[in-house]
Amino acid sequence: MDFSIPELAVDILLNLLNIGILFVIVKLLVYKPVKKFLSDRNQKIKNEIEEARKLQDSANETLSKKNELIEEGRAKGEAAASEMYKKAQEKSDAIIKKAKSDAEKIIAKANAEADTRKQEIIKSSRNEIADLSIEIAEKILEREVSKEDNRRIADEFFNEV
Amino acid sequence: MYNYMPEGISAFLKKRLDEHTVSTIKYDYGTVTKTGDGVARISNLPKCKYGELLRFENDVYGMALDLEEDRIGAVILDTSDTVYENSTVIGTGEVAETPVGNSLLGRVIDPIGRPLDGRFLIPEEYYPCERHAPKIIERRPIDTPLQTGILAIDSMIPIGRGQRELIIGDRQTGKTSIAIDTILNQKNSDVICVYCCIGQKASSISGLVETLRDKGALPYTVVVAATASDSPAMQYLAPFTAASISEWFMEKGKDVLVVYDDLSKHAVAYRTMSLLLMRPPGREAYPGDIFYLHSRLLERSACMSEACAGGSVTALPIIETMAGNISAYIPTNVISITDGQIYLEEELFHSGIRPAVNTGLSVSRVGRAAQCGAMKRVSGTLRIELSKFREMAVFARFGSDVDSSTAKLLKKGQILTELFKQKKASPFTVFEETVILLAYKCDVFDDIEIKRLNDFTQKLFAFLKKSYSVLASSINQSGDLSDDDEAELKKAFSIFKGSYHE
Amino acid sequence: MKIIITVPDNSYEDFYDDICSGFKKKYGNDTEFLKRTSNSLIGGFSAEVNGTVYDTSVRAKLNEIKKAIKG
Numbered sequence: 001m002d003f004s005i006p007e008l009a010v011d012i013l014l015n016l017l018n019i020g021i022l023f024v025i026v027k028l029l030v031y032k033p034v035k036k037f038l039s040d041r042n043q044k045i046k047n048e049i050e051e052a053r054k055l056q057d058s059a060n061e062t063l064s065k066k067n068e069l070i071e072e073g074r075a076k077g078e079a080a081a082s083e084m085y086k087k088a089q090e091k092s093d094a095i096i097k098k099a100k101s102d103a104e105k106i107i108a109k110a111n112a113e114a115d116t117r118k119q120e121i122i123k124s125s126r127n128e129i130a131d132l133s134i135e136i137a138e139k140i141l142e143r144e145v146s147k148e149d150n151r152r153i154a155d156e157f158f159n160e161v
Numbered sequence: 162m163y164n165y166m167p168e169g170i171s172a173f174l175k176k177r178l179d180e181h182t183v184s185t186i187k188y189d190y191g192t193v194t195k196t197g198d199g200v201a202r203i204s205n206l207p208k209c210k211y212g213e214l215l216r217f218e219n220d221v222y223g224m225a226l227d228l229e230e231d232r233i234g235a236v237i238l239d240t241s242d243t244v245y246e247n248s249t250v251i252g253t254g255e256v257a258e259t260p261v262g263n264s265l266l267g268r269v270i271d272p273i274g275r276p277l278d279g280r281f282l283i284p285e286e287y288y289p290c291e292r293h294a295p296k297i298i299e300r301r302p303i304d305t306p307l308q309t310g311i312l313a314i315d316s317m318i319p320i321g322r323g324q325r326e327l328i329i330g331d332r333q334t335g336k337t338s339i340a341i342d343t344i345l346n347q348k349n350s351d352v353i354c355v356y357c358c359i360g361q362k363a364s365s366i367s368g369l370v371e372t373l374r375d376k377g378a379l380p381y382t383v384v385v386a387a388t389a390s391d392s393p394a395m396q397y398l399a400p401f402t403a404a405s406i407s408e409w410f411m412e413k414g415k416d417v418l419v420v421y422d423d424l425s426k427h428a429v430a431y432r433t434m435s436l437l438l439m440r441p442p443g444r445e446a447y448p449g450d451i452f453y454l455h456s457r458l459l460e461r462s463a464c465m466s467e468a469c470a471g472g473s474v475t476a477l478p479i480i481e482t483m484a485g486n487i488s489a490y491i492p493t494n495v496i497s498i499t500d501g502q503i504y505l506e507e508e509l510f511h512s513g514i515r516p517a518v519n520t521g522l523s524v525s526r527v528g529r530a531a532q533c534g535a536m537k538r539v540s541g542t543l544r545i546e547l548s549k550f551r552e553m554a555v556f557a558r559f560g561s562d563v564d565s566s567t568a569k570l571l572k573k574g575q576i577l578t579e580l581f582k583q584k585k586a587s588p589f590t591v592f593e594e595t596v597i598l599l600a601y602k603c604d605v606f607d608d609i610e611i612k613r614l615n616d617f618t619q620k621l622f623a624f625l626k627k628s629y630s631v632l633a634s635s636i637n638q639s640g641d642l643s644d645d646d647e648a649e650l651k652k653a654f655s656i657f658k659g660s661y662h663e
Numbered sequence: 664m665k666i667i668i669t670v671p672d673n674s675y676e677d678f679y680d681d682i683c684s685g686f687k688k689k690y691g692n693d694t695e696f697l698k699r700t701s702n703s704l705i706g707g708f709s710a711e712v713n714g715t716v717y718d719t720s721v722r723a724k725l726n727e728i729k730k731a732i733k734g
Contacts, residue, residue: 112280119281126170127733133174134729138705141721145706147675153707154678157719158685160185174732181731186718190711205714 189252193217194232196244199392200437203233203250212256212291218248222273224257224394227438234438236394238273256291259402260284261409266353269370269384272398277386278370288409290401294460301466306531306640307418307475310346310588311339313518313581316540316598317547318503321531322352322416323464323473327495329480329487330505334517336479338585339503340420341369343477345376346588347418353410354382355419357403360396360426363388376586393437396430404461404474411465411472419462423479424455428491445490452494459498487522501525514582520547533640535591538647539598543577550574576606579614592636593622596650599642605654617661624657625650664694667711671704671720682708 191206201223203215215223215235221244227234237244260274262285269278272290276282303321320326328336344354356373358366366386373379383406387399400421407417421427428451435448443449455478462476478499480492485507487496496502503523510517529537549570556563557571580597583589589597597618600606609617626633632646666686670679683696690712701709706721 116280122170123281126174129170129174130729130733133732134725137725138722141705141725145671145721147678149706150671150674150678150708151681153719153721154682154685157185157717158689177732178728181728183724183727186723186727188716188718189714190716191714207714 188254191215191233191250191252193244193246193248193250196237196246198437199237199240199394200434201235201237201244201250203235204231206233206250206252209233209252210254210256214253214255214257216251216253217244219243223250224398225252226434227440236392236397236434236438238392238394238398240390240392256289257398258287258289259405261286261288261406265383265406266381267379267383269366269386270402271391272385272387272395272402274402286409288405290398290405292405292408292461294457295463295465295469299466299469300463301471303464303473303527303531305416305473306533306536307343307352307416308346308350308533308588308591309339309343310590311342311516311583312589312594312597313516313520313583314339314503315532315536315589315594317520317544318501318518318523318525319528319532319536320475320477320501320525321464321527322475323462324501324525324527324531325459325462325476325478325499326525327478327480327499327502328505329482329492329496329502330517331482331485331507334505334507334510335515335585336481336505337369337422339505339516340422340477340479341372342586342588343418344373344382344420345378345586347381348376348378352381352416352418353407354378355385355403355407355417356382357385357400357419357421359387359399359421359423360389360391360430361386361422363390372586393430393433396427397434400424400427400458404458407474408461411463411474412470414470414472416472417474419474419476421458421476421478423481424495425481425491428454447490451491452498455495456498459495500527514578515585516581516583518581520544521551533591535595535636535640535642536598538642539595539602543598546570546573547577550577572607573601575611576614577601579611580606580618582615590633590637591640592625592633595636595642596621596625599647599650600654603651603654605658620661621654621657625653629653664690664713665697666690666694667697667699669699669701669704669709669720671706671708672700672702674706674708678708682710686710686712 189206189208191203191209193201194204195202201217203225206215206225209215209225209228211225211228213225215225217223217237221237221239223235223237223244225233225235235250257273259272260270260282264283264285268276268280268282270276270282274282274284274287300323303323305322306315307320307322307324309315309320314320318326328339330336340356344356347354356369358369363386366384366388370379370384373382373384383403385399385403385406387396403419403421407419410417428447431451431454432442432447436442436446440448443451459476459478462474464473465471476499478495480495482489482492487493487504501524504519505517506519507517509515509519525531532540550573553563553567553571554574556567563571580601600621606614606617629649632649636642636646668679668682668686670682679698686696687694704720704722705725707719707724709716709718709720709723
């Protein structure tokens with residue numbers, strides 16, 4: 001076979017041109033989409049990792065909030081229980097105090113009434129004794145007043161007037 | 162006090178017998194010629210004095226009020242109808258008297274001194290019901306406040322010890338409540354109270370006595386009661402009895418508060434008596450001396466000088482008006498006698514402002530001399546502010562736009578009106594009144610909602626009583642507010658306000 | 664001048680006359696007298712003169728004593 005050098009050169013050139021065209025075609029049709037596909041996939045994975053992390057954080061937060069609420073609820077319950085106990089104690093103290101003061105009032109009233117009763121008895125006894133004494137005096141004097149007594153009374157009166 | 166053994170009784174009687182001397186018995190007598198409607202006409206008692214007590218048969222007493230040439234007109238003090246024509250009447254030579262003394266404290270008595278509360282009364286002394294008022298030289302100017310515990314009154318219409326302050330208003334406007342609240346507020350002071358009921362229902366009087374008893378006011382109060390079923394003569398005598406009882410305490414150097422509830426019914430009872438005694442009727446059928454009736458009663462309230470024991474009698478007469486007409490006969494009479502009036506309006510009462518005091522028409526002629534130092538400091542411009550608020554409130558009602566200064570005036574006026582509302586039977590102490598007014602002056606209430614004001618003030622009192630109790634008791638006792646106290650209170654306000662939550 | 668004199672039932676005859684002469688000395692001879700008797704006076708007498716009663720009877724004195732000791 002006789003190849004001349006110029007035909008070889010043209011061959012090489014044509015091959016190079018082929019390679020070049022192939023290179024361009026591959027770059028356009030294969031390299032870019034594949035690169036895009038890979039970068040998309042990369043991004044997707046990154047996003048999923050990020051989301052998972054966020055979910056994890058949010059789950060942690062919810063858990064800690066829940067714990068907090070439980071703690072708060074327990075504390076409130078204890079406080080309410082002790083408050084109620086204190087109120088009940090105060091109320092029972094107030095009831096006892098009122099009962100005591102009511103009892104004292106009743107006793108004082110009863111004493112005052114007894115005092116009144118005693119005074120009434122004294123006064124009515126005095127009146128009865130006075131009435132009785134005067135009646136006795138009348139009965140005696142009815143019989144005993146004499147002529148001399150009458151004259152003496154009249155004389156005293158006229159001397160005074 | 163009493164010896165219960167029989168020896169005690171007979172020794173007592175023997176002592177009385179020894180003290181008695183037998184002398185000629187001489188008395189004037191007359192005969193009843195005509196009787197009816199509680200009035201008896203008597204002939205033949207030539208030496209009868211005006212106002213003398215006459216004894217009819219069956220131990221019924223009357224008072225000679227009409228002395229004519231040939232006959233006497235007497236009003237019968239009891240309501241019994243056992244005075245008969247041609248019966249004998251004996252002149253006792255004495256005028257109507259009332260028991261007086263410390264033994265009356267806590268008791269309810271009728272105008273001639275008989276106890277109405279079921280217990281015995283052993284009086285120390287007797288005073289005549291009609292007495293001369295203290296002379297000019299025996300008096301001194303009023304300088305001590307009488308705390309009513311009602312903010313509206315103590316700040317703008319202050320009452321002094323020895324003053325006569327009329328409480329005037331329509332029916333059911335809270336006149337008796339103001340008087341009772343004043344009595345209740347004297348619990349921690351040395352003031353003795355005398356409450357005179359004239360012509361009221363027995364059920365109301367009983368309710369009143371129970372209120373006084375429950376709130377612990379009865380031990381320093383005397384109640385003189387002439388109910389609506391008592392004769393006009395008893396209703397006529399009741400305020401004079403109350404005046405004599407208070408004069409006894411005044412002459413011992415004590416301060417007394419006497420409430421006459423009410424003088425309208427007293428005037429009506431006097432009119433009844435005068436018409437039955439055939440005295441000529443004047444305006445509105447009242448007798449000609451109706452003014453003198455009230456003026457001589459109210460003149461007996463005085464503030465005595467140190468030489469005359471330094472006591473005082475403060476009078477709170479109550480008059481009931483019809484349809485707000487304070488220019489009727491009896492109200493104008495009593496207004497011209499007293500040293501000021503507290504005017505209660507029905508409209509204010511029904512719109513929820515209780516006590517329903519109309520601060521524009523109410524006045525105290527004694528004024529600032531009768532205020533304690535703390536109140537003088539904090540109540541300076543209240544009346545002016547309230548009157549300006551009333552003027553401007555008309556504009557606000559029409560919804561017109563107002564400038565900022567007017568808006569502030571309206572807001573402050575609304576706050577002040579709300580602060581003056583007070584519950585019945587809840588008097589304020591001097592400290593509480595000072596705190597409210599100082600807080601108002603320092604604009605503490607300006608950003609609190611009107612309907613939360615009461616809650617705010619109650620919590621403020623609780624806070625101050627807990628943390629500033631020494632200051633509270635010092636102001637209560639001395640009645641003064643120094644600059645340091647004022648600064649301390651202002652600091653306390655800001656601390657409390659910071660921590661106040663609804 | 665008219666004077667009404669009340670004497671006890673059982674007083675002696677001249678008691679009334681003695682009283683009248685006593686009053687005549689005071690008020691003059693032309694005074695008129697009216698006699699009344701009463702069982703309850705026990706002793707002494709009672710005279711109504713010009714709207715005033717002078718009662719010297721024992722009954723009245725006893726009543727006064729009763730009032731005084733009863734108080």
